[in-house]
Amino acid sequence: MNEYVLRTHRLVKAYKNQLALDDVNLNIRQGSIYGFIGQNGAGKSTLMKLVTGMAFPTSGTIELFGESGDKELVRARRRMGVAIENPALFPQLTAKENLEIHRLQRGIPGKECIRRVLELVGLEGTGRKTARNFSLGMKQRLALAVALLGDPEFLVLDEPTNGLDPVGVVEMRELLQKLNRETGITILISSHILSELHLLASHYGIIHRGRLLEELTLDELQKQCRQYIHIKVDSPELAASVLEQELATTKFEVLADGTIQLFEHLGRPSRVSGALAAAGLAIEQFMPMGEALESYFAKRIGGGAHE
Amino acid sequence: MNNLIRAEGYKLLRNRTFWLLLLVLAAAAVVNVLLARFDDPNDGGAIDALSGIDAWTSSLAANPYIIKIGFGILAGFFLSSEYANGTMKRSVSAGFPRSRIIAAKLTVFSLGAMGAALVYPLVNLVLGSLVLGFGELPGGSEAEYIVRTLGMTLLVAAAFAAVTGWFAILLNDSGKTIGFSFVFFFFIDGVILMASKYAPALETVYDYSILRVILDLANESVSRGDLLVDIAICLLTWVAFVGLGIVVFRRKEIK
CATH class of the missing domain: 3.40.50.300 (P-loop containing nucleotide triphosphate hydrolases)
Structure with missing residues (x-):
C-alpha cells in the first residue's frame, strides 16, 4: 500500500x-x-x-x-x-x-x-x-x-x-x-x-x-506555537523592570496596548504574580496562553495575515 | 462512456430549456396548421397549406430558422451553463478522459437537437393530416419523400448541433454562445457568397457544407448521388466538429 x-x-x-x-x-x-x-x-x-x-x-x-x-x-x-x-x-x-x-x-x-x-x-x-x-x-x-x-x-x-x-x-x-x-x-x-x-x-x-x-x-505545530503568560498591569514599565531585575528574564514582549507576553517561568506563574504584587503593581489580567495558529501563520509568512 | 452518456441524458431530460423549446415548437406547429385550416388564402390569408404533406413541406422550409436559433439557445443553456454553475469541474474531476466527457456531452446534445428539429415538421404533418387530410405530392412518392426529408432533417440537425456545441465549448458562456450562434448562422451564408466573388473556391466550399444542405432540405426531387453527398457532408461535419470539440476541451482549463 x-x-x-x-x-x-x-x-x-x-x-x-x-x-x-x-x-x-x-x-x-x-x-x-x-x-x-x-x-x-x-x-x-x-x-x-x-x-x-x-x-x-x-x-x-x-x-x-x-x-x-x-x-x-x-x-x-x-x-x-x-x-x-x-x-x-x-x-x-x-x-x-x-x-x-x-x-x-x-x-x-x-x-x-x-x-x-x-x-x-x-x-x-x-x-x-x-x-x-x-x-x-x-x-x-x-x-x-x-x-x-x-x-x-x-x-x-x-x-x-x-x-x-x-x-x-x-x-x-x-x-x-x-x-x-x-x-x-x-x-x-x-x-x-x-x-x-x-x-x-x-x-x-x-x-x-x-x-x-x-x-x-x-x-x-504545537511545539512551534509558543506558550506565554499574558499579563496586564497598571504600569507596564515598572512590570518590565520587575521581570528583568526580580525574575532575571528578558524573554518577554511589551505590546503596544501595554500588555506583556512573558515566555519564561511558565511553570511557576505564582512566582511571577508574587513578584509583580510585591512591587505594588495592580494586576488586571494574568493568564497562561498559547500562540494561536493565526499568529504562527502570520509570523511564518512574514508579517500581518492580511496584505 | 455508457455512464457518461446516461448522466448527460439524465441532465438533458431535466433541462427546462429543452422542454420549453419542444413546447414552443409544438405550439408553433399547432398554430401553423390551425391558420392553414381557418385562414383562407383566397381572402387575404398567408398560409396556403392544403394538406398534411403541404404542411410538412412548408415546415421543412421553416426548419433552418428553428435549427439555427433553437440550437444556439439549447447549447447555451445545456452546455455552456455548466461552466457558469461549476458542474464542468465535477465532470473533469470524476476520473474520465476529457475526450470521452465532451464526446458524451456532444452526442447527447446532438440527440436532443435531432429530437427538437423533428417536433415542428412532425406536428405539422400529423395535425395537418388530421385537420386537412394527408394529401399527395404531384409525381412523387409521399412515403419516400417523408422518409428522406425526415432522415436528412435528423442528419442536418446533428451536424448543426455539433457546430453549435463546439461554439459552446469554445466560448464557455451561455450569453456568448447564444449571441455568437445567432450572428454566425444568420450572416455566414451572405458573407461566404459575397467573399466567393473574390475567392471562387469559397463557393465550392459552401456547396459542400451543411449551410447549403440545410437550404435543400425540402427539395422534392434529389438524385441518389446528391443525396449521398449530402449525407456524407452531414456525417463528416458531425465527426469533424466533435473532434474539434475534443481537441479544444482537452486543452481547456476549467476556471
Missing part, C-alpha cells in the same frame, strides 16, 4: 507572467487530514485544480495514489471526491437529482448511496426543493454529499465551511473527523477559519505567494 495519497514534485503553474505555484513539493500521507493554509491568491485553489485535473501544470509532476502517468492519473481521480470553490450544482435540480447525475456518471450501483450521503450531511428532508433555493450553507453540504458519493478514499475540499453558520461549522468538522476516523479517508482541506483548521487537521501545509513554505504535523 502506498504511504502517500498525494505527492507533488517541483510543481510549477504559471499564468502569463505570474507564477501561481512555484516549485511546490507537497506530501499528503494516507489517513491524514491535511490543512492547507494560505492567504487569498496564495495558490491553494490552483494546486487543488491541478490535482483534480481542472488545470494543467506548467512543469513538475503530480503523484496520486502512487500513479503519475497521464492516463493513470485520470483513473486515480475516480478514487477522489472533490468540492472546489463555489458549490458545483445544477441549480434547477433537487438534491437527489444532483446526486443521481453523479451516481450515473460514476456508475455507482443502487440508489441507496444517495439517501445515505444526504443523511450524512443533514439534507435528507429537502424533498422537491431545488438547489437554486438552498442557502449557501445547504449548497456547501450538498457539494460535500456529491464529493462523498461513491465512498472516495481522498477528499479535496476548498473552503467547505464558507457560508456555514457556527453550528454548521462544528457539524462539518465532526463529520470530517468521523469519516477520517471510521473509514480512514484522507482529506486535503483549505479554510480561512484557521482556528477551525487547528481543531481538525493532523498535518499542515503553509503556502504563500505560490511557494510551500512549510509542512508540519500537529505535534510539530
